[in-house]
Amino acid sequence: MSQAPESDAVRREFFRSAYLLGAPWDIGRPQRAFVELWEAGEVAGEVLDVGCGFAENALFLAARGLRVCGVDMMEPAIVRAREAARARGLDVSLQVGNALALETLGRRFDTVLDSALLHVFEPEDRHRFAASLARVLRSGGRYHALYFREGPRAVSPADLRAAFSDGWRVRRIQEAHYEQTDPEGARAWLATVERE
Numbered sequence: 001m002s003q004a005p006e007s008d009a010v011r012r013e014f015f016r017s018a019y020l021l022g023a024p025w026d027i028g029r030p031q032r033a034f035v036e037l038w039e040a041g042e043v044a045g046e047v048l049d050v051g052c053g054f055a056e057n058a059l060f061l062a063a064r065g066l067r068v069c070g071v072d073m074m075e076p077a078i079v080r081a082r083e084a085a086r087a088r089g090l091d092v093s094l095q096v097g098n099a100l101a102l103e104t105l106g107r108r109f110d111t112v113l114d115s116a117l118l119h120v121f122e123p124e125d126r127h128r129f130a131a132s133l134a135r136v137l138r139s140g141g142r143y144h145a146l147y148f149r150e151g152p153r154a155v156s157p158a159d160l161r162a163a164f165s166d167g168w169r170v171r172r173i174q175e176a177h178y179e180q181t182d183p184e185g186a187r188a189w190l191a192t193v194e195r196e
Contacts, residue, residue, distance in 0.1 A: 030060035031115050033146050033176045033190050045110025050099050051117030055081035062090040071097040100128050103135040110138055114145040119153040126163035134167055137195045145191045146178055160191055169194045
């Protein structure tokens with residue numbers, strides 16, 4: 001990312017600690033918003049769960065017969081996700097990787113899920129993230145993003161449209177709920193963006 005190394009180091013330490021000590025996003029199940037997308041037939045083909053964390057969304061879809069890959073920058077999250085996949089008897093590719101260099105996966109996808117990754121990026125890195133997604137998402141494929149709409153890391157609908165302005169079509173942005181260990185969760189946006 002384009003931040004100073006100190007900022008990147010602080011961010012990595014935050015996530016490393018959260019995954020080791022208990023993350024507020026570790027709810028032990030998939031996000032309801034993504035379950036509803038799957039039930040509506042909006043998630044199909046080969047699926048990438050980018051910034052997958054403990055990969056509950058990926059594991060949910062794999063259990064329903066989809067071919068799924070999950071990628072996260074934090075090894076502790078991927079280790080735990082692999083353990084969960086083995087315990088459930090699921091065949092899921094779970095890899096440590098960089099969301100800004102998804103082409104290193106060597107695969108292409110029909111659907112990408114993003115559960116609270118988009119708002120982690122600084123505004124200047126969102127275009128890089130969109131370009132990384134474009135390199136792995138097939139034409140006509142869909143990127144579904146669930147991200148915060150309030151607080152210091154919020155991404156407005158205008159911000160999303162600006163980041164995905166070149167080679168993308170924003171199909172919808174709707175109000176949603178991001179589930180957390182705090183029962184109230186967080187107010188979120190659920191966006192569906194299609195690769196042209």
